[in-house]
Amino acid sequence: MAFLQKYLTFFKMRIRCGLQYRTAALAGIATQFCWGFMYILLYHAFRNSDPAAYPMTAEQTATYIWLQQAFLTLFASWQLENDLIAQIKDGTVAYDLCRPVSLYPMWFCKCMASRLSRAMLRFLPILLICGFLPAGYRMCLPTSFLCLGLFLLSLTLAFLLTIAILMPVHISVFFLLNESGIRSVFANVMDFCCGGLIPIPLMPAALQKFLSFTPFLYMQNTPYLIYNGYLPISDALRAICIQLCWLVFFIPLGVWMMKKALRRTVIQGG
């Protein structure tokens, strides 16, 4: 347990640090409300134009959108840890290498903590208020306790998977020394493929099929679709298994990349 203690401490430190930005959180909540409403109005407009072509009910759409807004900071693809990247660039990563901890789990903890702390300040107020909106805009309750349980499990896995996929992006800075290019390309592709712009069920069938071979289909949208009942329990269980598989793939990949990167890293004194 003492082995985990170190990482837990990093985690707690980061959480406390992140919890200080309360005004930013308030502004974030306001922004996310506006975005949420905008998307719901937009999708309702499309729904009214051709109800037969729309795969979800109005309530399911609203629930999906609010969940997405509430947990936005958990899954934000454009949110890289800037201080980790700065560390690589200016060489202060050497200090971290001197510590008796492994870099990969430490960075993983840091990423987790800063996302969690941001989400902790935001998701409750958003979900609470959204539960009391008029019908059609309201955030609905899950259909069963089993559904809620699977949602929480899948949410956790999707969160871990998001970080596990972003870790190689952080590590690539060791090789590239400039993150702006890979950041904007990767963030855009990932955001789109995860259903950040339009919910996955609204995408063409061929694209959905293609995405099912990538990890992106099993990230943020999976827990939301479990919650709103779009995915039946059997599909939900299958999706959770696939989430686990991708996690088992991406964590070792990140560890391996980190090892590779550190082997060729030269810290220049100064």
Next chain:
Amino acid sequence: MKTYHVSAFRMYRSFFSMHLRTAMEYKSSFLMTIFGMTLTSFASFLAIWILFDRFHTVDGYTLSEVLLCHSTIMIGFSISEILLRGFDVFSSQVQSGSFDRLLLRPRTLFLSVLVSRMEFARVGRLVQSIVILIYAVWKTNLTFTAAHTAAFVLMILGSAVFFSALMILGAGVCFFTIEGIEVMNIFTHGGKELGSYPLDIYNSRALILFFTFFVPLSCAQYYPFLYLTGRESSFFYALTPCYTIVFFLFSLIFFYFGVRHYQSTGS
């Protein structure tokens, strides 16, 4: 002693070429950033396209009509992003105290902030939007009389003025909050997203009224769009983008009002 007085226009031109040459120094990074930026706007285009692939129309509007809205807004947005980047990232100047230096310059503040930054990497977005606009105009079968051409030009200019005004307003707010505030994004990026569709599809009268009188997004784009596509026949609709100038002047006054309240952070 002879003093050289360079006209504001010449000064702007030399800063313009300076920023352009600076960007060109790091060509690969510049191209990569252009690519990344273009990808962002391409994604929002793709989202519209995918939705129309499934639903074909929204509230009676066709894909090409929506793209007409989308591209004019994006053109206006990218023009103001390229040229008024100094106002967009103004909070950093207030935070670091480098705004003090601008106050000492023998030029108007507006000009000084204007030339402090230009963001040519956004050019990809502009080019992409122009291509989409050409496609949309070609597909929509617009009748171009002199009045329609005026509406069309005013619509694009109005969008650019509208977003420029928002950026100046955001910069003015920084004098009071020091930090750049995310809430302004509701109007800039929110306006960009909202305006990608004709505003009446949202089916909310309050929304249209708000975006007519307080934040004149509809004046910039929605009303002339209605005239352009023949949904409204009164020429008054084509002239509404002129109202964005009022909004622009208001933002400018607010900015200078902010300057009077400016206390240097001292760092």
